Amino acid sequence: MPFELQASGRLFSAMTGFMMLTLASNLLRRKRLAWCLAIALLIVSIVSHVVKGLDIEEALLSGVLLVQLLWMRQVFTAQSDRPSVIQGVRVLVGSLVFTLAYGTAGFFLLDRHYSQVFTFSGAIWQTLALFFTENNAGIQPTNELGKFFIDSVYIIGVFTLLYALWMLFRPVLFRGAASAAEREQAKNIVVQYGQSSLAHFTLLPDKSYYFSPSGNTVIAYVPKGRGRSPR
Amino acid sequence: MLVPTRRLRIGLWFIAAFTALIGIVNVLSAVTPTLPERLF
Numbered sequence: 494m495p496f497e498l499q500a501s502g503r504l505f506s507a508m509t510g511f512m513m514l515t516l517a518s519n520l521l522r523r524k525r526l527a528w529c530l531a532i533a534l535l536i537v538s539i540v541s542h543v544v545k546g547l548d549i550e551e552a553l554l555s556g557v558l559l560v561q562l563l564w565m566r567q568v569f570t571a572q573s574d575r576p577s578v579i580q581g582v583r584v585l586v587g588s589l590v591f592t593l594a595y596g597t598a599g600f601f602l603l604d605r606h607y608s609q610v611f612t613f614s615g616a617i618w619q620t621l622a623l624f625f626t627e628n629n630a631g632i633q634p635t636n637e638l639g640k641f642f643i644d645s646v647y648i649i650g651v652f653t654l655l656y657a658l659w660m661l662f663r664p665v666l667f668r669g670a671a672s673a674a675e676r677e678q679a680k681n682i683v684v685q686y687g688q689s690s691l692a693h694f695t696l697l698p699d700k701s702y703y704f705s706p707s708g709n710t711v712i713a714y715v716p717k718g719r720g721r722s723p724r
Numbered sequence: 725m726l727v728p729t730r731r732l733r734i735g736l737w738f739i740a741a742f743t744a745l746i747g748i749v750n751v752l753s754a755v756t757p758t759l760p761e762r763l764f
Contacts, residue, residue, distance in 0.1 A: 503753075503754040503755075504754070506750045506751070506753050506754040507750065507751055507754035507755075509747075509750050510746075510747045510748065510749075510750030510751035510753075510754065511747070511751075512747075513743050513744070513746050513747030513750060514743075514744055514747035514748070516743055516747075517740045517741075517743040517744040517747065518740065520736070520739050520740050520743055521736055521737065521739075521740035523736065531743060535746075538746075538750065542753065548753055551746075551749055551750065551753050554742075554745070554746055554749060555746055557742070558739070558742045558743060558746055561735070561738065561739055561742070562739060565732075565735055565736075565739065568732060568735070568736065591751075594751070595751055595754070595755070598751065598752065598755045599754075599755040602752075602755050602756055603755055603756075642755070645754075
């Protein structure tokens with residue numbers, strides 16, 4: 494099998510690993526989008542495991558989860574959370590830890606592809622050296638896989654960091670709690686039916702809206718904290 | 725609305741734990757020898 498195909502399979506495997514770890518807590522909270530993403534990732538992941546090196550055990554594990562997710566599909570009904578800074582910070586910390594863990598595991602387990610042997614702490618330092626020293630602490634790969642792994646640490650670092658930055662800036666990009674059309678509809682209802690002196694508070698910019706099927710009734714609300722499924 | 729039974733909660737925890745496990749397995753799979761490398 495061509496080396497490029499195996500290498501891209503390894504890279505994809507690491508990326509799906511990161512995505513699956515971020516999806517786990519959202520699946521516990523019954524998020525619909527997390528379910529859709531997990532299904533898509535698992536299908537591609539099964540193919541990738543087989544292509545990159547006949548990794549049947551990993552493909553089987555993914556298959557079991559795929560069946561379980563499809564079996565419980567009606568459970569995943571929750572909407573996505575509104576973007577928040579704390580969510581972004583959490584993903585940022587997770588992405589840094591993940592890149593360090595990926596680099597450490599790789600140097601520790603693949604050290605026969607380099608001119609030196611790594612202890613566990615040595616593998617941690619080598620990963621940090623990739624980002625903070627000019628000559629990568631003098632590491633010498635002895636073959637193609639060794640060279641590829643160093644590049645892959647940078648690719649994984651950039652991929653996870655970009656994802657974290659996206660999560661971090663989402664609250665700025667999607668600032669409005671409700672769309673202009675929803676605001677207009679809520680305003681019309683309040684003008685027509687509002688009889689309390691508190692009614693105009695429902696039109697403040699932090700409000701989201703839930704409309705009845707007829708569109709004649711509105712509930713204004715502000716989400717606080719993280720939504721959880723009932724226990 | 726779907727009432728969360730004990731069985732449902734166990735199912736959700738199984739899915740979440742299994743998803744995290746597969747995440748870790750995928751990462752390890754990216755940095756360990758493949759089956760042909762192990763055999764030859």
